[in-house]
Amino acid sequence: MRFIADRMLGKLCTWLRILGYDTVYAADLGTNSDENEDRVILSFAARESRILLTRDRVMTRLADREGIRYVLVRGDDVMEQLAEIIRYVPGVNLEPVPLRCSECNGELRKMVAGEEYVLRAKSYVPADRIGEMDFWICKTCGRVYWRGSHWRNMRMQLQRLKRP
Ligand SMILES: [Zn+2]
CATH class of the missing domain: 3.40.50 (Rossmann fold)
Structure with missing residues (x-):
């Protein structure tokens, strides 16, 4: 879809x-x-x-x-x-999933060990969470994503939609 x-x-x-x-x-x-x-x-x-x-x-x-x-x-x-x-459109997913960049629609990929330097170079990435959380990066624009408070807020808003 x-x-x-x-x-x-x-x-x-x-x-x-x-x-x-x-x-x-x-x-x-x-x-x-x-x-x-x-x-x-x-x-x-x-x-x-x-x-x-x-x-x-x-x-x-x-x-x-x-x-x-x-x-x-x-x-x-x-x-x-x-x-x-x-x-x-029946069957729309209502859980946030790290597949697409919200800025540019590019595909995301999960970052792997050894890429910490990429994260440290981005001022908006919480440095204290590096090595502790999963991060994803946009293959097109390089924006980095993680499941922080923003993600939890979005989930909460989406939960309300699930109720009839
Ligand atoms: Zn992007």
């Missing part, structure tokens, strides 16, 4: 990546005009069989015509938006 999210849904895009889903953000497709962007999004979604996430009703009509699966997102809050996706 892969997604493409329009420009209005940047935060949702980040959350889906945290949940392990390959999610392309329309703003990263690098188009030069709005009209052109809609075309690019649709053909990209069709080519890669991605589910289109959009707030734009016109886009959903075009998607319908081209047989592209979509969710028309109405909620303003990202948790409401995730709840909508769960409703339309």
Whole structure:
């Protein structure tokens, strides 16, 4: 299950990546005009069989015509938006998994012994946890991830979504 999210849904895009889903953000497709962007999004979604996430009703009509699966997102809050996706796309995972970079959608890989110097070079990595916790690094942009307090907060927010 892969997604493409329009420009209005940047935060949702980040959350889906945290949940392990390959999610392309329309703003990263690098188009030069709005009209052109809609075309690019649709053909990209069709080519890669991605589910289109959009707030734009016109886009959903075009998607319908081209047989592209979509969710028309109405909620303003990202948790409401995730709840909508769960409703339309059954089986969505609700546990954070270290598979995708939330910044760039690149693939993550687990770091191994001997790479501590990479971690020490990043000012945002808690130095006292190196050697004690697992770390993952984005193969594309080099951002490092670990299961810290941020991760626990996200899990708590997601737990609420699991309740009917
Ligand atoms: Zn990255």
